Amino acid sequence: MRYGIIGTGNMGSMLTTSFITSKAVSARDLVIYNRSAEKALKLKKIYKNLTVASSLEEVTNNSDVIFLCVKPHHFKDVLDPLNHNLNDSHCLVSITSPVSVNELENHTPCQVARIVPSITNRALSGVSLFTFGERITEGNKQNLRTLFKTISHPVEIEEEYIRASSDIVSCGPAFVSFLLKNWIESAHKVSGIPQEKATELTEEMMIGLGTLLSKKIFSLDELMEKVTVKGGVTGEGLKALESHVGPLFEEMFTATQRKHLEDKKTIKF
Numbered sequence: 001m002r003y004g005i006i007g008t009g010n011m012g013s014m015l016t017t018s019f020i021t022s023k024a025v026s027a028r029d030l031v032i033y034n035r036s037a038e039k040a041l042k043l044k045k046i047y048k049n050l051t052v053a054s055s056l057e058e059v060t061n062n063s064d065v066i067f068l069c070v071k072p073h074h075f076k077d078v079l080d081p082l083n084h085n086l087n088d089s090h091c092l093v094s095i096t097s098p099v100s101v102n103e104l105e106n107h108t109p110c111q112v113a114r115i116v117p118s119i120t121n122r123a124l125s126g127v128s129l130f131t132f133g134e135r136i137t138e139g140n141k142q143n144l145r146t147l148f149k150t151i152s153h154p155v156e157i158e159e160e161y162i163r164a165s166s167d168i169v170s171c172g173p174a175f176v177s178f179l180l181k182n183w184i185e186s187a188h189k190v191s192g193i194p195q196e197k198a199t200e201l202t203e204e205m206m207i208g209l210g211t212l213l214s215k216k217i218f219s220l221d222e223l224m225e226k227v228t229v230k231g232g233v234t235g236e237g238l239k240a241l242e243s244h245v246g247p248l249f250e251e252m253f254t255a256t257q258r259k260h261l262e263d264k265k266t267i268k269f
C-alpha cells in the first residue's frame with residue numbers, strides 16, 4: 001500500500017513521523033506534498049527515502065490512500081485539482097472534524113474516510129477518531145484500522161459526537177496543558193515553589209497518572225477515592241475545586257460546538 005500526505009504542517013508532519021518511526025509505513029511508500037515545499041523538504045532531510053511530490057497529480061499517481069491534512073478552508077484549493085486525478089480505487093482520508101464523510105463523498109469520486117488524529121499519536125499513544133464513508137471497501141477499512149493501531153487507539157465515532165470527541169482527544173492536550181500551566185503558576189504564587197520545580201513535579205505526576213490509567217490499575221473514581229484520605233488535605237482541595245468548577249467545562253464544550261457550526265457554514269467545496 002502506498003500513502004500520500006497533502007499538507008505537512010503540524011498534523012501531516014506528525015503522521016509522517018509516526019508512520020515511519022512505528023514502522024507502520026516504509027518511507028519508500030510515502031509521498032508528501034505541501035503548498036510551500038520547505039516544510040516537506042524538512043521531513044525529506046530526516047527520512048531520505050520518502051518522496052516529496054512537486055504536484056498534487058504526483059501524489060495521486062503514486063498513492064492508494066491519500067491523507068488530506070490541510071485546514072478546511074483550503075479544501076477547495078486542493079479538491080478542485082485533485083478530483084481530476086482521483087478514481088474509485090483511491091481512498092481519501094480527511095483529518096478535520098467540521099467536514100463530514102457525507103460532504104466529502106459528495107465532492108469526490110473516490111472512497112472516503114475521516115480520521116481525526118491527536119498530537120498524542122506522535123508518542124504512538126492516544127486516540128484516533130474514525131468515521132467511514134459509504135463507498136469505502138472493507139479491505140481499506142481494515143487497512144486503515146491496522147495502520148492506526150500502530151500509532152494510536154482507533155475508535156469509531158458517529159457524526160453527532162465528533163465535536164465533543166475531538167475536543168476530548170485532539171483539543172484535549174492543549175486544554176489540559178493550559179490548565180496545568182495555571183496549576184503550576186498557582187503553586188508558585190501560593191507557596192513560592194520555583195516554577196521549574198513545580199513543572200518537573202507536574203509533568204512527572206501526569207506521566208505517572210497516565211501510566212496508572214494505561215495499565216488499568218485504577219479507574220478515575222478509584223483514584224479519587226484512594227487519594228482522598230478521610231479528614232485529609234485532598235478533600236479540602238476538592239471542595240475548593242467543586243466550588244469553582246461550575247459551568248467551566250460546559251462553557252468550553254459549548255464554545256467549540258458553536259465554532260464548529262460556524263466553520264461548517266463557511267467551508268466551500
Ligand SMILES: NC(=O)C1=CN([C@@H]2O[C@H](COP(=O)(O)OP(=O)(O)OC[C@H]3O[C@@H](n4cnc5c(N)ncnc54)[C@H](O)[C@@H]3O)[C@@H](O)[C@H]2O)C=CC1
Nearest residue numbers: 007008009010011034035069070071072074077096117170
Ligand atoms: N493540530 C492538531 O492538533 C490537530 C489538527 N487537526 C486538523 O488538521 C488540519 C491541519 O491542522 P494543522 O496540521 O495543525 O495545520 P497546519 O497549518 O500546521 O498545516 C496545514 C498545512 O497545509 C498546507 N497547505 C495549505 N494549503 C495547501 C495546499 N493547497 N496544498 C498543499 N498544502 C497546503 C500548509 O502549508 C500547512 O503546512 C486542520 O483541519 C485541523 O483541524 C486534527 C486533529 C488535531
Ligand SMILES: O=C(O)[C@@H]1CCC=N1
Nearest residue numbers: 096097098166170171
Ligand atoms: O478538527 C479538529 O477537531 C481538530 C482538533 C484540534 C484541531 N482541529
